[in-house]
Amino acid sequence: MNILLTPLQLQTLLCYAAEMGAKSALAKTGHIRPYLKKSEAFRRYGRKNVEHWIALGMVTPRKDGDHSAAWRIDRMEIDAVSKSREALRYL
Numbered sequence: 001m002n003i004l005l006t007p008l009q010l011q012t013l014l015c016y017a018a019e020m021g022a023k024s025a026l027a028k029t030g031h032i033r034p035y036l037k038k039s040e041a042f043r044r045y046g047r048k049n050v051e052h053w054i055a056l057g058m059v060t061p062r063k064d065g066d067h068s069a070a071w072r073i074d075r076m077e078i079d080a081v082s083k084s085r086e087a088l089r090y091l
Helices: 007-029 038-045 047-056 075-090
Strands: 035-037 061-063 071-074
Touching (some): 007 075, 038 071
């Protein structure tokens, strides 16, 4: 199976992959938190986008406790969804 990509498409995909790899390394070494609070995800990606991705099951919010615990979202999971949506614009 041959997939033909233009140089711009290949450059974009490699840039996204490098960015995701860097974020993964930073999260594993403790320089950035591996999870975002739900409110922070709303600010970064837009409330409608995050709620839509959650409704579609593309992003899974997690809660550490019962009543007053904050929702958190895996940074790599939501970033992968966001980057894949951006990549669709180029392909």
